[in-house]
Amino acid sequence: MKLRWWSVMGMGWLWPVSTAWAAEAALNSGDTAWMIMSTALVMMMTPAGLALFYGGMSRYKNLLNTLAMTFAAYCLTSVIWVLWGYSLAFGPDQGGLIGGLNYFFFSGITPTRLEGTIPTNVFALFQMTFACITVALVLGSIVDRMKFSAWLLFTVLWVTFIYCPIAHWVWGKGWMARMGALDFAGGTVVHINAGVAGLVLALVLGRRIGYGKEAMFPSSIALTALGAALLWFGWFGFNAGSALAADGLAGSAFLATNTSAAAAALAWMFTEWLVNQKPTVLGIASGVVAGLVAITPAAGFVGMGASLIIGVAAGVLGFFSVARLKRKLGYDDSLDAFGVHGMCGTLGALATGLFADPAVNSGGTGLFFGHAQQLLIQLISVLATAAFTASGTLVLVYVTKALAGGLRVDEEKEVVGLDSSLHGERAFEIE
Amino acid sequence: MMKKVEAIIKPFKLDDVKEALNAIGIQGMTVSEVKGYGRQKGHKEVYRGAEYVVDFIPKIKIEIVVAENQLDPVVAKIREAAYTGKIGDGKIFVTPVEQAVRVRTGETGTDAI
Numbered sequence: 001m002k003l004r005w006w007s008v009m010g011m012g013w014l015w016p017v018s019t020a021w022a023a024e025a026a027l028n029s030g031d032t033a034w035m036i037m038s039t040a041l042v043m044m045m046t047p048a049g050l051a052l053f054y055g056g057m058s059r060y061k062n063l064l065n066t067l068a069m070t071f072a073a074y075c076l077t078s079v080i081w082v083l084w085g086y087s088l089a090f091g092p093d094q095g096g097l098i099g100g101l102n103y104f105f106f107s108g109i110t111p112t113r114l115e116g117t118i119p120t121n122v123f124a125l126f127q128m129t130f131a132c133i134t135v136a137l138v139l140g141s142i143v144d145r146m147k148f149s150a151w152l153l154f155t156v157l158w159v160t161f162i163y164c165p166i167a168h169w170v171w172g173k174g175w176m177a178r179m180g181a182l183d184f185a186g187g188t189v190v191h192i193n194a195g196v197a198g199l200v201l202a203l204v205l206g207r208r209i210g211y212g213k214e215a216m217f218p219s220s221i222a223l224t225a226l227g228a229a230l231l232w233f234g235w236f237g238f239n240a241g242s243a244l245a246a247d248g249l250a251g252s253a254f255l256a257t258n259t260s261a262a263a264a265a266l267a268w269m270f271t272e273w274l275v276n277q278k279p280t281v282l283g284i285a286s287g288v289v290a291g292l293v294a295i296t297p298a299a300g301f302v303g304m305g306a307s308l309i310i311g312v313a314a315g316v317l318g319f320f321s322v323a324r325l326k327r328k329l330g331y332d333d334s335l336d337a338f339g340v341h342g343m344c345g346t347l348g349a350l351a352t353g354l355f356a357d358p359a360v361n362s363g364g365t366g367l368f369f370g371h372a373q374q375l376l377i378q379l380i381s382v383l384a385t386a387a388f389t390a391s392g393t394l395v396l397v398y399v400t401k402a403l404a405g406g407l408r409v410d411e412e413k414e415v416v417g418l419d420s421s422l423h424g425e426r427a428f429e430i431e
Numbered sequence: 432m433m434k435k436v437e438a439i440i441k442p443f444k445l446d447d448v449k450e451a452l453n454a455i456g457i458q459g460m461t462v463s464e465v466k467g468y469g470r471q472k473g474h475k476e477v478y479r480g481a482e483y484v485v486d487f488i489p490k491i492k493i494e495i496v497v498a499e500n501q502l503d504p505v506v507a508k509i510r511e512a513a514y515t516g517k518i519g520d521g522k523i524f525v526t527p528v529e530q531a532v533r534v535r536t537g538e539t540g541t542d543a544i
Contacts (some may be wrong), residue, residue, distance in 0.1 A: 216484035217476070276477050286479065323480020336479060 011236035026047025034246035035118045041237025042129035046074045048233050053227030057335045058143045060219040061417025063427040066143050069151050071312040074135040075192035076155045081128040082106050088164035089172050097176035099168050135191045137161050141198030141338035144208050148422050150404035157396045181381035182364045186241035187349040188385040195342020196386045197393040204397045207332035221281050228285035234291045239299035242418050252310025260311035264291025289341050290318030294348035301364040314344045353378030432499040433528040440521040441489045451512035461494040467498040471519030496528050498541045
């Protein structure tokens, strides 16, 4: 049982605990089965869940391009991860900043090697699916206008130089883990990271032609709703799987995840109903995702009551971020990667510092349970992630621009639509 | 003399109009799906707070050519059948027609309609 608590505390800072228990560790087939399933669940979130969620929101002439960017992000990151990504994120710590290249090309990751009670290769694959969805989330900010070649290059650079270091800081026994930052399944590593990177990319790329002047209808809210449902389903692997064991904590994370998603969907729906007179399906689907994002860092640390509060807050915050804040500031974050993931990820990371309940997980105690400093630690982790991602992404965007010969498609291609001009296909044939 | 009647109506009223015209012996019509706006204007759609006004509303356009003595009952029947009393019920236009020819037989004038 003691082993379990440590494995729960941070997906990766198992080793510093001591080698005493490591010697006793044995493979648990229940845990292993659950983690293989969880990995498959999280995999589905990218090329199915996110692809449809985003694809349905992009314009009909860019639906396939959105799917292409999502699929390509998954495929590229899968390959990068087994070549050098896993090693950079989870290799032996180098000064708290990055992992060593010891596992380059997956060397040494033999089938018998264990990470806690599961095989290391399962752990590494589970982590891979997180890297894949994080970079794919970024593209929500820039659909309808980015060159496909530039997107591919950006993906390679961003996973390597931004995702891997941050994953190392938080989960690979880097400096944030040592500081005591709580991030159960990726509030900072995944959502703040992707949201801020998306915003930076959107600001450099500029707005879409006609943004704010002409109507930009989503191609299919039905696809978006189906995508949100698949994300929700996959998120049980994402959050409950982050317990790294098939146990009560996984169950607790599952409960918090579902409750928060449902509460946020209702909160977004009612807020929109009140403000804009209509409860839209896009609003309900967006609320689901906002609630899932916000509960991600907190899932394995907070009780059911807190998950309800976090969910409601996420639904309201998400709505005002995309419907008001974006318009006020004037940036074209096309599908609201920043508005939903950046904002609600920040909400969740801070809420973890408030609501972390030692009765749920002895590894985390928040302000309401007597550890006020936790909130400060969470704030530092949010600011550090945002600052590193913003500055690092800005550099990589300009490197990408230089290497790809520009970031944006030319005006004619953008107006015609990327499906036809970049891929030579169309999503629908409707007569 | 012949007249062409063009009626722009609400799509769900097409069957009513067709039956009303059949009942007074009108044996053919041409129907097309059209879009436009008049006093009804468009409607508003809101996606994540972004408001888009949809200017053009789907309508049905019916075209019928009739003999002059049938004109008044045809217009009256269309108006009666397409009426809901709400804004957006449509409009009826009448124009003179110079000639009509039935392709199969070569008949002309009112014999061809």
